[in-house]
Ligand SMILES: Nc1nc2c(ncn2[C@@H]2O[C@H](COP(=O)(O)OP(=O)(O)O)[C@@H](O)[C@H]2O)c(=O)[nH]1
């Protein structure tokens with residue numbers, strides 16, 4: 147075994163046994179408990195009866211046996227109050243074997259981090275909601291957004307995400323209705339943008355424009371925009387029938403609040419915005435195109451981008467890069 | 473006694489843990505405690521004169537860092553897709569999850585629960601969303617783990633579909 151000297155193996159085994167409270171069950175293909183041992187009572191498995199069906203004795207196994215696959219691993223399973231087990235199951239020709247180890251401490255560590263992540267995610271949503279609805283934009287600009295309502299120069303990253311699968315209009319079924327598709331697309335994309343610290347600026351036709359760098363963050367705006375873009379690409383890949391084309395630009399823009407119609411809206415003016423909107427016109431499905439100022443700030447992430455030229459652009463135009471999945 | 477495994481599936485913080493706690497223990501808390509992994513509970517019920525032992529698998533929610541392990545769903549006789557009615561994107565999440573679940577365990581009965589119905593002022597689910605469910609021939613119900621509204625009915629309806 148791994149060519150380790152005997153004392154080392156013994157020592158490692160003793161640590162596992164000491165800290166993890168292993169227990170095991172051996173169960174026939176017919177569901178009869180053949181053997182058990184170790185710290186079963188720790189997992190609420192006291193009063194086990196040999197040579198009887200496991201169905202009434204070990205309820206977490208309901209539906210799982212006999213094992214359909216050679217092995218199964220479940221990292222965190224709370225089967226008794228206050229104890230979380232890590233469970234390995236594997237199939238032998240005659241019987242199935244189940245090993246339980248205590249993973250309560252390991253679980254607690256994960257919960258700590260996961261709780262923070264989820265809390266923050268919910269908080270962001272709340273923020274975005276109040277920005278969009280109830281809160282007066284002037285107040286929002288001062289308290290939540292890191293901008294002057296009267297206008298200021300700021301370096302922002304701009305992400306334009308186009309939904310490419312809205313073209314065909316088929317009024318027969320609502321699922322093929324482009325509006326429904328765009329709606330589904332927006333509800334997939336919006337939380338990803340918010341999660342990465344962006345705000346949704348507006349939607350134009352089948353594209354959504356988001357800006358990064360207006361909300362305070364410890365990360366620089368282009369990195370946030372790229373992180374959001376990559377997650378959007380992945381999410382669209384996961385969802386059948388939805389394709390997207392993405393553009394990210396970075397640079398100094400003028401931001402402020404402008405009276406439009408009956409309300410004030412966030413307004414972003416400048417070359418990076420024009421460039422992003424222009425590139426978006428010709429961008430193709432499943433691509434992410436970025437400009438040089440964005441590229442220059444990406445550090446190691448630069449490795450995932452290759453220089454590209456888009457048809458219809460003059461040779462003198464500033465260089466562009468496109469994302470290549472590694 | 474007939475024993476059936478039922479999984480709770482959905483985005484994080486939609487109320488999966490709360491629904492099980494409400495149904496099994498009759499308790500509710502506003503404090504959010506995230507689930508990592510699975511918590512298993514039992515509930516004995518009697519549906520249409522048949523005694524049933526429900527083994528409820530409360531699975532952690534899907535988010536950026538925790539993708540749901542499909543192996544947790546193995547052996548499920550049915551599942552509940554939980555949507556937070558005040559977060560419309562959690563409906564999109566169950567659309568995605570449902571097809572993954574079906575790929576893993578095949579066609580078994582399921583029901584969609586729109587939870588947090590007590591927060592009607594923040595409700596984000598519209599008529600057209602429900603229409604889409606009808607088109608997909610998905611059964612759904614509205615409820616609230618907080619008030620208890622519709623919770624028991626949802627589990628019973630699902631149990632009836634399994635018999
Ligand atoms: N208002 C309201 N809040 C709920 C309801 N159900 C759950 N919650 C809250 O939503 C948060 C997430 O619930 P939880 O059950 O942990 O969600 P899970 O991640 O899906 O297991 C908690 O703060 C709950 O108190 C409900 O019916 N109404």
Ligand SMILES: [Mg+2]
Nearest residue numbers: 488489506507
């Ligand atoms: Mg939970």
